[in-house]
Amino acid sequence: MGSKSLNTKENQKSVLSQQVDARISALTEKGLDEKAIGRDSKVKQLNAKIRQVNGAMARIAFLEQQKQQLLERKEQRKAEEAAAKLEAKQSGKKAKAKKEEPEPKKAAAGKKAKAKGATGAQDAKKKGK
Secondary structure, eight states, X not given: OOOOOHHXXXXXXXXXXXXXXXXXXXXXXXXXXXXXXXXOHHHHHHHHHHHHHHHHHHHHHHHHHHHHHHHHXXXXXXXXXXXXXXXXXXXXXXXXHTOOOOOHHHHHHHHHHHHHHHHHHHHHXXXXX
């Protein structure tokens, strides 16, 4: 299992870079030109590992950035909820001071009228049959 630590990946990259430099210097001592060094399988392999480590480092950095953004959004949401609760408490105190009495008589009369109208409509249907 690979490491998910950015520091570890940086260390791996530095070790691989040193290995590539050592291999290139050994090949130049043998008298090979740059084109032949570029075709060397060991150099290609080390460069491929360096690319893999770079990709892993980019993924780790991306995930850390996403995690940080998520934490910021959570903190912002908590702050908004706290502000909403505080505002609700303040508006609740004002509502208690200005509390109005509801008019239950009008609401009850309206319900009775609706109920009578509904039964009358049912009676009309029965008579029409």
